[in-house]
Amino acid sequence: MDILLILPILIPFLTAVAALLAWDRRPVQRALGVLGTAALLGAGLALLAAVWRDGVRALQVGNWPAPFGITLSADLFSAIMVVLAGLIGLAVAVYSLGSMDPDRERFGYYPLFHFLLMGVCGAFLTGDIFNLYVWFEVMLITSFVLMVLGGERAQLEGGIKYVTLNLMASALFLAAVGIFYGVTGTLNMADAAHRMREVEQPGLVTALALMFLVAFGIKAAVFPLFFWLPASYHTPPVAVSALFSGLLTKVGVYALIRVFTRLFVQDAGYLHAIILVIAGLTMITGVLGAVAQTEVRRLLSFHIVSQIGYLLMGLGLFTPAALAGAVFFMAHVVLAKAALFLVGGIAHRLRGTYNLKKLGGLYRSHPGLAVLFLLPALSLAGLPPLSGFFAKLALVWAGLETGQFAIVAVALGVSLLTLFSMMKIWNEAFWKPLGENDPPPAGGTSPALWLPVAGLAALTVLIGLAAGPLFVLSLRAAEQLLGM
């Protein structure tokens, strides 16, 4: 019995149950939030160390032998994702202490938060395709409630779009799982990888692969299936937005990478060409959508879409170096994106608005916040020596090696536009003097808001400084993904 594999699911589950039992005691729930996510981060790190030392780990749940029971398995990629989930969970849990309003806390914010983390970690660790569907649903239903918790008009309007498109994606995913079982006769992904080679109808396998591509594509918000994301991600409180932006779409990308490196590799050239085209279009439409926005959270939401394109680029190039770039980029973008959302939340605290036209003068009044914004923002644009530079360098290098110059050009051009729109936030919110008619500063802040932002910003610098060893880790993860 491998306890390390089950801990990342068990810890959020137990924390959520404990938080439910302490329904009327908010201080207990708040303390549990921080403790539970810190424990999750610890468990993730222990798992990562163990997988690094001993290779891929697997656990047969209930001692049912492999292709019949449910298998949990962790390679380096899963372990890295669990660590990222722990990091984002901890940052958002601390941030929630200072930002979440008492009403939302009273109506189950913390239990939902931990159930969401459980769903995310379950999706990262399962080795069974139907079990993956179940974890997706655990994650979805908690995210539905977190999305509309509070019941504001914008939340409900955004929530309907979010719920509809995600449920449609789930129905497609479920149908694809059904066909998958019909074709291969197994649900275990490792087992199916062998049987998939023996399937006699290549056309059916390709159609099935495209069904998975659409189902996970909606969840990962790729072009042209991303419209639910900018319509909904800016409506809940910023702590929830940061959690969603850090983890939810990334689970979709994780599933895409998992499925397209392990299961659908027969028709690889054809499928990966499609993925590359989608990646390029996702980058471009996302960043162009962001250019038009003046609301900080909506602008950042479009950037989520744009960054998903880079992750897909790594998958589409499909070399060990490119996949390593995608894994590295994943670590970078999860941290940088969450940090930017949280900075937006602090700016909202200080000025009472998310609108760039009404913000201003933050550099003069809060130079510390300006630094905390610049680090992840420049990292997202890809300036050395921050994490984004090395992530993009790896992807661009892999693209040049394989001779895919079009996608490299797109990736570099989109970087420039990302820098442009980050500078737009800088100019409008930080540099521009605060207008005289604008509302006076709204509320104060607490260390609970600053600490996670500072931690995440420091991590983007650290990843940049330790890029060498981390890239070695990503490369090993990529080699495991490709079964080398």
Added chain:
Amino acid sequence: METVLAFVIGGLYAAGLYMLMRRSIVKLVIGLALMSQAANLLIFTLGRLIRGRPALIPPDAAALAGPFADPVPQALILTAIVISFGVHAFTIILVKRAYQTVGTDDLDDMRNTDLLA
């Protein structure tokens, strides 16, 4: 039987998609429910239809012999039905709250979050 079910599944998908594209949020929920039913029936049909042969080992035998109904798709459908029950219950309440808050059931009037601020 498979042919009939194929048409039923196709019909359910078509009806579900049609309902999803209507402007009323109530029809949206009906559309989602139809889609998930279609997916369930699809799994059922793809698990091969074998009638009157449950996957039970007779008392005088040690293992199953011959064709028998595969229990795995049925287990999958059962799980999927339970999940969709919960999800649809949530969606119906969401639609009711949205109707009360926004004051309309027309999706075209719920565009505030899509417009530029």
